[in-house]
Each structure stands twice: as structure tokens, then as C-alpha cells.
Amino acid sequence: MRCEQAAIGVWVRGAAAACAAAALVALPSRAAAADAPAAPKPAVTVIKAARLIDGISDQVKTGMAVLVEGNRIKAVGAAATIAAQAPAGARVIDLGGSTLLPGLIDAHTHILLQGDVTPADYDEQLLKESIPYRAIRATAAARAALMHGFTTLRDLETEGAMYADVDVKTAIERGVVPGPRLFVATRALAPTGMYPLLGYSWELRMPEGVQIVDGAEAVRKAVREQVKYGTDWIKFYCDRKYHLGPDGRLRSWVDFSDEEMRALVEEAHRLGRKVAAHTIGWDGIDAALRAGVDTIEHGDGLTDDLIDRAVKQRVFWCPTIYVGAYVAEGRGGIWPRMVEMERVAFGKAVGKGMQIAFGTDAGGFPWSENEAKEFAYMVRYGMTPMAAIRSATSVAARLLDQADGLGAIAPGHLADLAAVAGDPLADVTELERVTFVMKDGLVWKGNGARPCG
Numbered sequence: 001m002r003c004e005q006a007a008i009g010v011w012v013r014g015a016a017a018a019c020a021a022a023a024l025v026a027l028p029s030r031a032a033a034a035d036a037p038a039a040p041k042p043a044v045t046v047i048k049a050a051r052l053i054d055g056i057s058d059q060v061k062t063g064m065a066v067l068v069e070g071n072r073i074k075a076v077g078a079a080a081t082i083a084a085q086a087p088a089g090a091r092v093i094d095l096g097g098s099t100l101l102p103g104l105i106d107a108h109t110h111i112l113l114q115g116d117v118t119p120a121d122y123d124e125q126l127l128k129e130s131i132p133y134r135a136i137r138a139t140a141a142a143r144a145a146l147m148h149g150f151t152t153l154r155d156l157e158t159e160g161a162m163y164a165d166v167d168v169k170t171a172i173e174r175g176v177v178p179g180p181r182l183f184v185a186t187r188a189l190a191p192t193g194m195y196p197l198l199g200y201s202w203e204l205r206m207p208e209g210v211q212i213v214d215g216a217e218a219v220r221k222a223v224r225e226q227v228k229y230g231t232d233w234i235k236f237y238c239d240r241k242y243h244l245g246p247d248g249r250l251r252s253w254v255d256f257s258d259e260e261m262r263a264l265v266e267e268a269h270r271l272g273r274k275v276a277a278h279t280i281g282w283d284g285i286d287a288a289l290r291a292g293v294d295t296i297e298h299g300d301g302l303t304d305d306l307i308d309r310a311v312k313q314r315v316f317w318c319p320t321i322y323v324g325a326y327v328a329e330g331r332g333g334i335w336p337r338m339v340e341m342e343r344v345a346f347g348k349a350v351g352k353g354m355q356i357a358f359g360t361d362a363g364g365f366p367w368s369e370n371e372a373k374e375f376a377y378m379v380r381y382g383m384t385p386m387a388a389i390r391s392a393t394s395v396a397a398r399l400l401d402q403a404d405g406l407g408a409i410a411p412g413h414l415a416d417l418a419a420v421a422g423d424p425l426a427d428v429t430e431l432e433r434v435t436f437v438m439k440d441g442l443v444w445k446g447n448g449a450r451p452c453g
Helices: 002-035 079-085 119-128 131-147 164-173 216-228 258-270 282-291 304-313 321-331 335-352 371-380 385-391 394-399 428-432
Strands: 044-052 061-069 072-078 091-094 099-102 104-109 150-155 181-184 233-237 239-244 250-254 274-279 295-298 316-318 417-420 434-439 442-445
Touching: 044 079, 061 079, 072 079, 104 131, 104 316, 104 371, 104 394, 131 150, 131 164, 131 434, 131 442, 150 394, 150 434, 164 181, 216 233, 216 258, 233 258, 239 282, 250 282, 258 274, 258 282, 274 282, 282 295, 282 304, 304 335, 316 394, 321 335, 321 371, 371 385, 371 428, 385 394, 385 428
Parallel strands: 044 091, 044 099, 104 150, 150 181, 233 274, 274 295, 295 316
Antiparallel strands: 044 061, 061 072, 099 417, 239 250, 417 434, 434 442
């Protein structure tokens, strides 16, 4: 017993001595912390332009300036007022006669795909390019999008490259590579036999362009897995086999059962993820709306009744017009007819007030193309230039649930800005010639741009 008491006494004395020593060591650390220099103040920049489109209002404002502090917009107002608010030494960027806009948002891209007019184009990439190589190419695609003024992308699946989009997103966020901020959908979902690669010998184990799932419980598990590995959105392929029905509608074969789709949407929403449905024909769109999806992708077969349901359910539509026109001739069959059907659907959707967000399916056409070509199609099909700009700013921000920080030039929003030399309301193709890009308060193109390549 005495030995135990003695041992305890030694332990207590030793512990007390250790605590005292730790306190003595800690005291200089606190003093050093108190004497440490204050964190540097965030950089302040004033940006002036002849015209300002804020992404929300119908009005173009003139004689305005934007005050950026760090990565946020601090104030927007008359140039003289902003100049008076700016601290001494603030950087001033004068864009002269340009039009300043919010950074653009493309709500449907594939940075890990480099064009797939034909099945052979698609298969070549999955069969002959490693995932690391495709990820390297994806960084070049991301940089191209940023240089075109797109500061945010919703990237809707990797086409067989597993979770490489999460890695590219992380690399951009950490400053390893330049690019837009990404909202990613990772692998996407489709049932057995309903997504490429198809048509190969049964003796061969071929790569899959999506995560294959069958049955409601497998669907739920796949949603959980994708969330575990970093997906922001859940995407699924709702239909295929597009054809003209006897009723004149663009019909399709639906991929999943209603039970599977309900399970998918329920599980995604339960885990805080929204759902994008690739669906082109009437039957697929009908099924997707029944399941409660958040966005319709492509949607060539939209009709009055489907548009009315989508409006009532507050579902967004990403028409991806340019990619349809780009691939139609190469794919042949019904694809050229689908271009005209989407034109009609688009005009009806605009008239009925459907929420239309800008999305291009870039990657379905090569990244050497400028995805801003979508704007001209939207205007040609019935949108005003200002509405088309809003589709790629405030409307797309609402789709992403990011309206408090993206899609507008407003105090408190992230400092994501783009500029063009002319007036995009007079000529919407000006948006294909972006001259200035700021993302997160850093200039990536134009006046004062940092090295980007």
C-alpha cells in the first residue's frame, strides 16, 4: 500500500512539474501572439465601365463602378461615389466603353468529355484515354471556360471518369489550376444496358459511362455513395430511343421504373442534393416530372402540357440548344428534326414563364468551341438578350441555390465579373468575345490579369 501511495505521490509531483513547465512555455507564446502583426487587409479594387448589367434588373446602368474588397463586392454605385469610398491606394481598373456583367454560369457541362458527335467519338475516349489523362484535359477545358467568362459551372457527370470531377474541383479551389468554381455530379446513374458503352462482345468487360444501378435499394445505395465521395448534384439518365410518335410528339423509352426514380429523388433530397434528369422525349420528361426532379436537361420534346406541369412544380430547364444543332448532322436520323422541335418548345416555354437556365452541354461539342454561342440561339428562338443574360446569371444562380452569392453584381456577392467591349443587348454575340474576367476578386483576363497558363 505504501509503495502504491509513494508511486501516486511521485506521479502527482511529476504531473504538477510538467504543468508548471507547460505554463512557462505557454506564456511566451501568448506574448508572441499578442505582438504578432495583424493580418494584411484584403486588396481593394475599383472597376469602372461605360455600362453595367447587374444580372437582375432589366435596366442597363451607366456611369457606374464596382468596389471589390477581397473576394466580395462591397459596393456598387455611381463612379464618383465609389471613388470617394475607396481607400487611398486602391487599384483602379477602367474598362472604358465596355459592358460589365456578372460572371457567367453554365449549368450543364462535361469537362471530362471532349466531343461526342458519334458513338465512336465517345468510345474512343473511354477506351483509349486513362482517367488521369482525361482529368488533365479537363483542367484545360476548365481554363477555357474561365477565359470565356464562365466563372461557375455545374458539371453534369464524368462520363466514366469516376470521381475525377471532384479532384478537378478541389485543385481549382486550392489554386493548383485555374478554372471556374464547380458544382459536380460525379458518375450519374443508369440501369443495365441503357448507357454506353454498348454493342461489344459479351465476352468483353467494357467500361461504363455511368454508375449502373438496378432496383430501388441499389439506387438509394448509389446516391449515398456519390454523396460520400463529394457529389453536389445527382444526375440520372431518364430516357433514350427517341422517335416521332403517331401523335406528333417526340417519344422515348424510359430507362428507370417509377419506383426506382422515386427512390432516387427521395434519397437525394433527403441527403440535401438536388436532381438533374437527362431527358429528351415526351415520355421521359413526363416520368421525370412525376418523380419530382429539380431540373430537366435537354428537353427537346417539351409540349404545352409538360411545360405547364414544370412551371407549376417550379422545375428548371437547361435546353442545351447549341449542342443539339452541333451534333445533328453527324448523328443523322431524327436528330435534325429534334433541333426544330426544340426551337418550338423553347418559344412556348418562354411564353409560359418556365424557368430556363443557361446550359450548353459543352464537352458534347469540343471545348475548342465557345459555349457562349448558346446565347445567339436563345435569342433567335424567342428570348430577349437581357433575359438570355439573366439565364446565365441570376436564374442559373437560383438553380444552384446560390442566389445570395452568385449571378448578380450586388453588395455581398462574390466578386465574379466579366466584361465585353460592346453592347450585348444590341448584339448578343458580343458575349462570345469576353475581354475581362474576374473570379473571387482575382483578375484572370484583361486589365491586370494574373498569369494563367
